[in-house]
Amino acid sequence: MLADFWNDQLAAARAAADAAQKLLLVYVHAPG
Amino acid sequence: MDTVTYPDPAVEQALRDSFVGLKIDLLARHPDFKEASGSQRIGFAPAFVIYDQGREVRRYIGWLDPRAFRAELLFTRASAAFSKGDVPTAKTLLEELLRDFEGTPIVPEALYLHGMVAFLAGKKDLAAMRVSWERCAREFPTTRFGMHCSVIADAPT
Numbered sequence: 001m002l003a004d005f006w007n008d009q010l011a012a013a014r015a016a017a018d019a020a021q022k023l024l025l026v027y028v029h030a031p032g
Numbered sequence: 033m034d035t036v037t038y039p040d041p042a043v044e045q046a047l048r049d050s051f052v053g054l055k056i057d058l059l060a061r062h063p064d065f066k067e068a069s070g071s072q073r074i075g076f077a078p079a080f081v082i083y084d085q086g087r088e089v090r091r092y093i094g095w096l097d098p099r100a101f102r103a104e105l106l107f108t109r110a111s112a113a114f115s116k117g118d119v120p121t122a123k124t125l126l127e128e129l130l131r132d133f134e135g136t137p138i139v140p141e142a143l144y145l146h147g148m149v150a151f152l153a154g155k156k157d158l159a160a161m162r163v164s165w166e167r168c169a170r171e172f173p174t175t176r177f178g179m180h181c182s183v184i185a186d187a188p189t
Contacts, residue, residue, distance in 0.1 A: 006055035010064035017052035030077035
């Protein structure tokens with residue numbers, strides 16, 4: 001499962017992506 | 033996306049290998065929403081904005097099945113590499129895409145970019161570009177990329 005893949009804060013996600021030299025994927029969803 | 037595409041093991045692997053994810057609810061007034069969504073307003077979901085070292089490299093709206101989504105992720109990596117001038121990496125990724133993801137919606141755009149990449153990788157190799165662009169124009173004539181590629185018919189031989 002990808003539950004632990006998603007960050008919920010931009011700063012944390014951006015820092016992790018830049019440090020790992022990965023791309024940052026912003027997924028905008030509308031539950032329901 | 034959450035019920036069909038993301039649970040796919042190959043999608044999960046592709047995401048973990050090359051991406052860090054930020055998930056934002058369109059309706060939740062997330063404090064980071066405006067900044068994370070970039071310079072353009074997002075008013076529909078699912079939407080995807082991909083950044084490379086803070087620079088937006090891809091954006092689209094709409095559901096994709098697992099295979100099409102994996103192809104989209106691969107294309108995004110190739111496009112990001114191309115944007116940074118890393119032509120060999122872009123070429124390798126696009127050739128993987130065109131080999132493994134035949135029939136997915138990204139193929140016309142991948143052929144278009146592959147033509148450019150092949151041209152540059154071969155030091156202005158018009159013959160290499162012609163292979164991808166002629167195929168794109170022939171197989172996808174009604175797409176915008178088929179139209180872009182159709183100009184190859186006027187190129188010198």
